[in-house]
Amino acid sequence: MSSNIVAAIEIGTSRTVLAMGETGEDGKVNIIGISDSPSSGVRKSQITDVGQTAAVVKSVLKKAADDYGISITDAVMVVSGPHIETHSTCGTWNTTSKAITDNDLAELWCNAQNRVQSELDCTSREILQINDLDYSVDDRDGIRNPRGMFGHTLQHNVLAIHCSKACIESTNNAIASAKLETSRRIFSGYCAALSALTNEEREEGALVIEFGGGSTSYTVFEGGALRTTGVVGVGGDHVSNDIAVAFQTTFKQAESLKIAHGAAVVSSASGDKRIELPSGVPGYEGKTISERALHTIINARMEELVRLILETVEASGYLHRLPRGIVITGGGASLTALPQLCSRIFGLNTRVGRPVNVNGIEERYNSPAYATITGALMYACKQENNHTTGGILDFIKRIFK
Amino acid sequence: MSDPTASSLILLGIGGAGCRIAAGISRAYGGNLRLLTLDTDASGASGVPFTLIGGNLLAGRGSGGSVPNARNAAKDDLGQLEQKLQGVKTAVIVTCLGGGTGGGVTLEVLQYLRQNGITSLVFATEPFGFEGEARSACARSVKGILEDNADVTVFLPLDTLVATSGTTDNMPESLQRGVDMVSTGVTLLWRLLEKPGFIRLDAERLRHLIEDGGNAGFATATATGPDRAAIVTGALKDSPLLRSSVQNRAVLVGVLAGDDLKLSEIGKISESVSFTFGAEARMELGTVNDEATFSGRLTVVILAIRGGKKSKAASKTASGKSRASLGTPSDRGRFNRAEPTLRNGVDLDIPTYLRQAITFDR
Numbered sequence: 124m125s126s127n128i129v130a131a132i133e134i135g136t137s138r139t140v141l142a143m144g145e146t147g148e149d150g151k152v153n154i155i156g157i158s159d160s161p162s163s164g165v166r167k168s169q170i171t172d173v174g175q176t177a178a179v180v181k182s183v184l185k186k187a188a189d190d191y192g193i194s195i196t197d198a199v200m201v202v203s204g205p206h207i208e209t210h211s212t213c214g215t216w217n218t219t220s221k222a223i224t225d226n227d228l229a230e231l232w233c234n235a236q237n238r239v240q241s242e243l244d245c246t247s248r249e250i251l252q253i254n255d256l257d258y259s260v261d262d263r264d265g266i267r268n269p270r271g272m273f274g275h276t277l278q279h280n281v282l283a284i285h286c287s288k289a290c291i292e293s294t295n296n297a298i299a300s301a302k303l304e305t306s307r308r309i310f311s312g313y314c315a316a317l318s319a320l321t322n323e324e325r326e327e328g329a330l331v332i333e334f335g336g337g338s339t340s341y342t343v344f345e346g347g348a349l350r351t352t353g354v355v356g357v358g359g360d361h362v363s364n365d366i367a368v369a370f371q372t373t374f375k376q377a378e379s380l381k382i383a384h385g386a387a388v389v390s391s392a393s394g395d396k397r398i399e400l401p402s403g404v405p406g407y408e409g410k411t412i413s414e415r416a417l418h419t420i421i422n423a424r425m426e427e428l429v430r431l432i433l434e435t436v437e438a439s440g441y442l443h444r445l446p447r448g449i450v451i452t453g454g455g456a457s458l459t460a461l462p463q464l465c466s467r468i469f470g471l472n473t474r475v476g477r478p479v480n481v482n483g484i485e486e487r488y489n490s491p492a493y494a495t496i497t498g499a500l501m502y503a504c505k506q507e508n509n510h511t512t513g514g515i516l517d518f519i520k521r522i523f524k
Numbered sequence: 525m526s527d528p529t530a531s532s533l534i535l536l537g538i539g540g541a542g543c544r545i546a547a548g549i550s551r552a553y554g555g556n557l558r559l560l561t562l563d564t565d566a567s568g569a570s571g572v573p574f575t576l577i578g579g580n581l582l583a584g585r586g587s588g589g590s591v592p593n594a595r596n597a598a599k600d601d602l603g604q605l606e607q608k609l610q611g612v613k614t615a616v617i618v619t620c621l622g623g624g625t626g627g628g629v630t631l632e633v634l635q636y637l638r639q640n641g642i643t644s645l646v647f648a649t650e651p652f653g654f655e656g657e658a659r660s661a662c663a664r665s666v667k668g669i670l671e672d673n674a675d676v677t678v679f680l681p682l683d684t685l686v687a688t689s690g691t692t693d694n695m696p697e698s699l700q701r702g703v704d705m706v707s708t709g710v711t712l713l714w715r716l717l718e719k720p721g722f723i724r725l726d727a728e729r730l731r732h733l734i735e736d737g738g739n740a741g742f743a744t745a746t747a748t749g750p751d752r753a754a755i756v757t758g759a760l761k762d763s764p765l766l767r768s769s770v771q772n773r774a775v776l777v778g779v780l781a782g783d784d785l786k787l788s789e790i791g792k793i794s795e796s797v798s799f800t801f802g803a804e805a806r807m808e809l810g811t812v813n814d815e816a817t818f819s820g821r822l823t824v825v826i827l828a829i830r831g832g833k834k835s836k837a838a839s840k841t842a843s844g845k846s847r848a849s850l851g852t853p854s855d856r857g858r859f860n861r862a863e864p865t866l867r868n869g870v871d872l873d874i875p876t877y878l879r880q881a882i883t884f885d886r
Contacts, residue, residue, distance in 0.1 A: 166862060205865070356865040357872050364857040365875035370886060374858050389592070416884040419592060423876040426596060431867065467581070468600075 128155060128193060129507050131499035132183075132303065133201035133311065134176060134294060136165050136337030136360055137454055140496045141183045143193055146504045147482055154483045154497065156191035158183045167356060168204030168337035170293040177300035184301060197304045199503040200294065201495060202251055203311035205338050205356030206287035211256070212238050216277045223260065223269045223277060231279040239283040248285045251310050254349045256280035267346060284310045284352065307506065312340030312352050314498030315452040319476030319491070320344060329447035331476065332432060332465065333495060334455025336360050341432050343441045351439040355431050359455040362424050369420045370412050376400060380417060386459040387425045389418045425461065429468045448472035456491035528558040532613040533717060533727040535710070537561040537572070538633060539626035540586075541649070541703055542619035547572045548707030549618070553714055560608055562633065564597055564625045575608070577601045577629055587624030589658075591666060592882050594628025602636045614643045614731045617674075618710060620703075621663035622651035631666060631881070634673035643735045646674040647706060647742065650681040654695060669881035676734040676829055678742045680706060684764050688743075709744045712825045715812050716778035723790075725778065725810020733774050733808055738832030741766040744825045752822040753789040757796035760826055770830040772805040778825035782815040785822070793824055801828055 127145045140159040147153040160183050164175030188194050214234045218227050235253055243250070258266045260274035269277060291308065298305050315333040316325070328345040336359045342352040362385070366377035384398050397411040436442050448471040451461060462473040477489055478497035488497075535557060537546025543561040550559050550572050561574045566584030576584055578597020587594035609615075615637055619626040630646065637644050648670065651659040671677050682702040717727050743763040747755035760766065777797050779790055790811065797807060805828075812818070856862075859873035866872070870879065877884070 167859075167865065355867075360858070361873070361875075364859060364873075365877060368855065368857040368875050369877060369884075412886055413884070416886055419882060419884045420875070420877050422596075423592070423880055423882050426599070427872075427876045427880075430599060 127507070129500065129503040130195045130198035131201060131309075131314075131496055131503050132180070132198040132298070132305070133203075133496045133499060134165060134170070134180070134297070135162055135203065135335060135495075136168050136358060138162055138336075138492070139176075139179045139183055140493065141187055141195065141198065142493075142496045142500045143187060143191065143195065144481070144483075144500045144504060146508055149482070152481045152497070152501050152504045154481055154485075154488075154500065156187060156193065157485070157488050157493065157496070158187040158190060160186070162336075164297070166337065167360070168335065168358070169206070169290055170297055173293060173297045173300065176294075176297035180298055180301035180303060184303060195303065197306060199499050199506070200298065200305035200308045201311045201314055201499045202286055202291065202294070202308050203335060203338060203340065203354070203495075204286070204290060205354045206290050207251070207310060207312075207340070207354045208248075208285055209352055210239060210243060210283045210285060212242060212281055212283065214238055214279045214281075216279070218275060218277055221273050223272050223274065225270065227277060228270070231277060235279055235281045239281070239285075243283070243285055247288055249288045249291050249308075250283055250285050251308055252284045252313065254282045254284070254313075256282055256348060256350065257346070265346075267348070282349065282351070284313070286310075307503070309499055309502050310340075310352070311335070311495050311499075312342040312354070313349060314495045314502060315340070315476070316342045316344055316349070316450075316498065317501050318478045318480060318494040318498030319450050319452050321479060324447040324450065327447045328441075328445045330436060330441075330445050330449045330469075330471070332429075332449060332451050332453075332456075334359060334451060334453035334458075334461070335495075336454060339428060339432065339453070339455070341436060343436065343439070343445070345441070345444055350444075351436075351441055353435050353439075355428065355435075357424075357428050357431070359453075361428075362421055362455070362458075365420050365424050366417065369416070370400070372400065380412075381421065381458070384414055384417055385421050386418045387422060387461040387464040389415065389422050390460070421458070422464075425458070425464055426468070429465055433468055442469075445471055448474070450474055450476035452476040452491040452494035454492040528556055530611070531558040531718070531727070532611060533730075534558045534560060534609065534612045534615050535714070536615050536617045536633065538617060538619040538630045539563055539623060540565055540620075541623075542617075542626055542630075543572070543574070545618040545620075545647075545703050545707050545710070548704065549711045549714060552707065552711040557714060557718065558612075560605075562629055564594055564629065573608075575601070575604055577625070587628060589662070590624045591628040591631075591662065594624040595632050595880065595882075598629045598632035602632060605633070605636060609637075609640070609642065612642055614645070614727055614734070616710065616713075617644060617646045617648075618706060619646065620649045620651070621666060621670075622655060622659035623662065627662060627666035627670070631669055631673060634670065638673060643731050644674045644676075645730070645734050645740075646670065646677045647710060648677065648679055649685070649702060649706060650679055652682045652686075652698060652702070654698075665883040666881060671739065675737050676740050676832075678740045678827070680742065680765065688763060688765065709742060709825065712744055712778065712780060712823060713827070715780060715814070715817075716810050716825060719812055719814070721811040721813040723779075723809055723811040725776070725808055729808055729810075730776065733776055733806075733827075733829065736773075736832045738773065738829045739770075740827050740829045741768060742825075742827050744823060746821055746823040748821050753792045756822055756824045757793055757800075760824060761796065761800050766800075766826060766828055768828070768830055772801045772828045772830045773832055774806040774808065774829045775801045776825075776827040776829070777807060777809045778812065778823075779809070780812040780814065780818055780823040780825070781821065782817075782819040783813060784820065785811065785813060789822065797826070 164172030259278035401409040565586035745756040745759035
């Protein structure tokens with residue numbers, strides 16, 4: 124593995140993806156290669172069989188070596204699932220000099236980390252990221268960069284994203300069994316936003332909903348910073364399961380129906396068409412199902428899911444601070460008419476998000492399903508750059524973020 | 525009561541026919557009652573407080589007979605109810621099943637009431653046979669989940685209801701008669717609760733009766749003359765609307781008459797109710813003395829509640845508010861052996877269409 128090449132791995136409920144890249148001359152990430160495979164031993168975003176998961180990780184590492192000639196030994200690990208939670212906290216620092224310096228900010232970052240650790244039960248929770256929200260200098264609130272400002276009292280608001288230690292350890296076990304090290308971890312929802320949002324969307328306010336296989340996350344960006352985030356333990360597998368129960372099919376058949384014929388709304392286009400469904404078992408006859416009924420089942424689940432997210436975003440106070448609307452990512456974002464459903468329920472413009480901040484991505488990976496892994500790669504490259512060029516504050520932040 | 529908005533009891537009319545029943549009750553009651561009507565069809569509102577449901581989704585043109593459409597529309601607009609239900613402890617809902625709004629919006633409203641700790645008593649008519657199998661099937665598809673979400677449900681099959689009147693009408697007259705009979709019955713109940721006589725039966729006692737859940741039979745009878753007590757008790761005893769093979773757990777009895785109401789008549793009614801519905805059933809009796817309205821007449825209203833408590837699929841949240849928890853582990857498909865994904869007491873692994881009783885043609 125070349126010294127400048129970084130990697131990120133995402134063990135999702137549906138797919139396990141490894142991406143490799145490096146920072147290009149324009150500062151954007153150049154994707155060198157992506158290797159992926161259907162996941163095994165993962166359900167509802169959590170490892171249920173370490174051996175099966177390890178085998179899949181080995182297979183994507185081998186594929187990366189075979190296809191791109193790169194041997195990956197260390198990768199940033201993407202963490203997802205409903206065990207992820209957030210914690211907000213505020214710290215104060217009295218400056219020693221009149222103008223605020225990097226040293227003051229570094230002290231605040233150390234304090235923030237200590238404070239979050241003391242306020243959380245760190246025997247069962249692991250801190251994934253600590254994100255700057257904003258600063259206050261004396262009585263002036265909402266400051267994003269206080270460097271060089273004059274004041275005596277500096278306040279620092281942060282949002283910590285933390286997760287279950289037990290879940291992380293299971294994933295670690297599977298990855299370590301495949302001889303891969305994961306020294307850093309990052310939250311999937313944050314990665315999706317990094318990759319799919321434009322700078323304008325991050326600045327002015329936008330919501331990213333990542334429709335994963337086992338869970339769905341949402342992330343609000345405003346003023347260039349992550350403001351609030353969360354995970355609902357319902358994903359694309361729930362949609363497929365609903366279809367399987369309703370039409371008495373296998374889960375695999377339900378998945379195929381969802382992908383080929385699914386839609387998030389029941390519209391006039393959901394006519395009387397019948398969909399052929401082969402039995403898959405020699406000697407047994409197949410059957411047909413109503414396309415309208417299929418859309419009814421999917422609509423019920425997706426409508427409920429989007430409304431759950433609406434409720435939580437509304438409770439966070441950010442619903443009316445999203446002038447740039449909604450960007451949907453994840454494998455589920457490809458579901459027909461999902462943008463329309465989100466638009467109707469939230470009353471906001473919605474677009475499907477693809478990786479927009481990277482170079483060299485192959486067309487087949489330029490889809491919402493790969494936004495998270497490319498975002499993780501962007502994060503990995505940024506960490507690598509800070510490691511080689513950053514100052515004291517970057518060093519401190521790198522430890523905690 | 526001079527200010528109806530101060531009442532803890534509200535009447536909700538849902539759907540076109542539900543709104544007409546509620547408007548009829550309002551007229552009969554002199555307008556001085558706490559009332560709200562809800563419909564997906566903007567043309568149905570007349571002279572009573574009205575809230576259009578699903579204006580954005582359905583454009584005020586109704587649900588097209590679709591329960592899922594009506595439910596989705598209601599979800600968008602339930603927030604409008606918060607202000608209008610301030611201080612309400614008990615909601616009496618009148619609606620007609622068979623169309624989209626009566627079934628769909630009522631289900632969503634019931635879930636909202638439950639989440640907000642408001643006890644509900646639902647009077648839901650079932651369509652006449654002549655209205656066709658599609659409307660009957662639509663009514664059947666929501667009955668179960670309606671029972672699960674209401675505290676007490678009174679199903680009134682219109683065929684049975686109109687048969688008790690002993691009249692033969694053409695189709696439109698039958699429909700109007702059904703609406704009128706429900707209006708009259710619920711108006712009598714309202715008088716009993718809001719204008720009690722010397723034996724009080726108020727909204728709070730009703731709430732205690734219905735909060736344990738169950739289904740109920742509901743009937744009224746009126747007679748005049750010296751044997752009027754015997755006539756009404758005989759009519760109620762034979763009423764098909766009160767027949768049930770299940771033991772009644774509570775019976776609400778309202779006696780409405782003018783100044784000529786005799787204690788012996790109350791005793792006779794009480795004795796007959798106890799005999800008919802079982803001595804084990806808790807009896808709550810109230811009277812209304814209103815010479816202007818009931819001069820010479822004796823009217824008895826019966827709400828016989830059976831089942832309840834354990835028959836409901838409701839669970840209490842930490843805040844004391846109830847939520848429906850529907851479906852069984854066998855409905856969870858590939859998540860059968862997985863830890864349930866719980867949110868506010870609801871297992872989200874159970875398919876949404878099952879929890880919301882959404883029907884479809886495979």
